[in-house]
Amino acid sequence: MKYSLIRAALWAVSFLILALAPMLLAYLGPVAPRTFWIEAGVALGFVGLGIMLLQFVLTGRYQRVATTFGLDSMLQFHRQMGIVAVGFILAHPIVLFLSDPVYLEYLDPRVELPRAVALSAVTGALLLLLATSLWRLSFRLSYEWWRALHGLLAIFVVFVGTVHVLQVGYYVSGIGKQVVFAALGAGAVALVVNTRLLRPWRMRRRPWRVEEVHEERGDASTLVLVPEGHAGMTFLPGQFAWLTLGETPFTLQQHPYSFSSSAQEAPNRVAFTIKEEGDFSAEARTVRPGTPAFLEGPYGYFVPETDPGMGCVMIAGGVGVTPFRSMLRTFADRGDPRELHLIFANVSPDQVIFFEELEELRSRLHLTVVHVLEDPPEGWKGESGLLDRELLERHLPETPPEFEYFICGPEPMMNIAESALRDLGIPQKRILSERFDMV
Ligand SMILES: Cc1cc2nc3c(=O)[nH]c(=O)nc-3n(C[C@H](O)[C@H](O)[C@H](O)COP(=O)(O)OP(=O)(O)OC[C@H]3O[C@@H](n4cnc5c(N)ncnc54)[C@H](O)[C@@H]3O)c2cc1C
Incomplete structure (x- = not known):
């Protein structure tokens, strides 16, 4: 994903405003003041719900949002914000209980059974949401079942959260505010319905x-x-x-x-x-x-500039070479003369996907290929070991400003390559990464 400070700042500000919107809306109009800690507890709940609602936009794969920020970065952001949202929502009752024990009656089945059950269940759902996201493998959940469970738990949390806001009705008592809050909850569910049902329905017609x-x-x-x-x-x-x-x-x-x-x-x-x-x-x-x-x-945004004056340095590991194969074949088919460097790390020669094809592409392009083998065969004269800063320094072209740097491979290799490029003075806006491991 191409980094831009302005884009990141705009994104952060918009996210903040939208996350705070439910709270600001709730506080709109005459408010009977309560103690600081009670207000703080209530605010935590509203902001947590606001962030939770935004999670449905982040994961909905909307082209406009995705191309602004990149799907992989967005999913990482979703993960971090999800943790913040769960933290805020769980802190909401804790702060209220500590401020005034009378709030404990919300969990008392003798006072109101459905409310106590719903709020206890939503607390369990939040903890399960967090635990299964952080430790999916320990729960022995396949990625697919985890994703389905994750979506259902999130819908449940938003549903109970919205009903809770409407039911408490302290700040959201007027019909106008109630309609807006109900619409926010329904909107989140509608986004899921669109992603999981309407989109596949449309795809059916394009097999x-x-x-x-x-x-x-x-x-x-x-x-x-x-x-x-x-x-x-x-x-x-x-x-x-x-x-x-x-x-x-x-x-x-x-x-x-x-x-x-x-x-x-x-x-x-x-x-x-x-x-x-x-x-x-x-x-x-x-x-x-x-x-x-x-x-x-x-x-995706892992795309080279169209200007053939802009060279490409491609740093790949294993199957991370796939987007580069597309770039190289496209350049070859277009007769693109730009300078290209592929640094390709693998364990052993039999693991080098497209080995023969890369040799052939070399003759059609202005391309140098450096193979790096972690476990080289006897007599190997090329680079060996793991990709690191020194290795990159040996093979990077000497005119950094006219190049874009693309990285795709295993997570540890990507982290090393990204920080090595930064250390070598490559501007962040010229470094693009594609992470295959989204979660
Ligand atoms: C932008 C992008 C491009 C990719 N391109 C390639 C490619 O060209 N070639 C290639 O071999 N692999 C690619 N991958 C990785 C590929 O998507 C996963 O390896 C694949 O989904 C594994 O599924 P599985 O059921 O075989 O394995 P599993 O054991 O179910 O999953 C292994 C890991 O893959 C990831 N994964 C699984 N399912 C999904 C999913 N639905 N969405 C997101 N991540 C998932 C998870 O991190 C999971 O831990 C790409 C991933 C991304 C995000």
């Missing part, structure tokens, strides 16, 4: 078919897809789409994959190169030609 499956090195396969009865999909090299395989788009198994084919072959032919990681990718690697598929996209 694809797997036409070819090519075995690659490194436990990977390339799937070539063609549109069935529609105009297909255009994309920019470096972007990705959400892929579903099988007869229906209504499935939990929808996964993000970078286009690995040339953008020049689109819209009638797109390809994805999939490395075996878990259940979906293992199945995807062995699908047969003729298998139906569905695509949602394109998404």
Whole structure:
């Protein structure tokens, strides 16, 4: 994702205003003052609910929001803000109970059974939401089931939270405010319905078919897809789409994959190169030609400038080479003369996806390729070991201002490459990262 201080600042301010909006709305009009701590406790609840509502926008994959900030950064932000929201909402009753024990009656089933049950359940839901997000693997939850549970718990929290605000009615008593709060809660649910039901419904009318499956090195396969009865999909090299395989788009198994084919072959032919990681990718690697598929996209901001005067340094690890293969093939098909450097880290030669093809692309492009092998074979004369600052320093071009720097690979490699580039004086706005591990 391309970094821009202005964009980040605008984003942060808009987020803050929207997160505070429910609280500001609640405080609008005449207010009977209470103690500081009671007001603080109430404010925590409103702000927590405000952030929670915004989470549905962050995860809704809305092109406009995603292209402003980048889907991966947005999901990381979602994760951090989710923790803040849960913290605020849980702190809300604690501060109130400590300020005035009379508030404990909200949890007393003898005073009001449905309210006590709902508020106890929502507390449990919040804790479960937090725990399953932080320690999904300890709960032995597959990514797909976790995602479904995560969505349901979040809807439940927002529903109970909105009903709670309306029911307490201290600040939200007038019909105008009640309608706005009810609309906010309903709006969040509508966003989920749009993402999970309406979007797949629309995708049903734009099916694809797997036409070819090519075995690659490194436990990977390339799937070539063609549109069935529609105009297909255009994309920019470096972007990705959400892929579903099988007869229906209504499935939990929808996964993000970078286009690995040339953008020049689109819209009638797109390809994805999939490395075996878990259940979906293992199945995807062995699908047969003729298998139906569905695509949602394109998404992503990991895209080179169109100006051929701007060179590209591509730092890849393992299957992180897929977006670079798309860029390189696109440049080759367009006869783009720009200077290109690929630094490609792998464990061993048999893991180097597209090894032969990269050799061939070298003859069609102004491209240098540096292979880095962690476990090199006997007699290997190239770079070996792990990618680090010294290695980058040896191979980076000497004219930094005219290059963009792209990084895609395993998380530790990306962190090292990002900080090494910064240390070497590359401006942050020239560094773009694509993280395959979104959560
Ligand atoms: C922008 C982007 C582009 C990607 N491009 C490629 C590519 O070109 N080639 C490739 O092999 N892999 C790519 N990936 C990674 C790929 O999406 C995951 O490896 C795949 O979803 C694993 O699913 P699984 O069921 O096989 O494995 P699992 O064992 O279920 O998942 C392994 C890990 O993959 C991630 N993951 C799983 N499902 C999803 C999902 N629905 N959404 C987001 N993350 C998920 C989670 O971090 C999970 O821990 C990309 C990921 C992203 C975010």
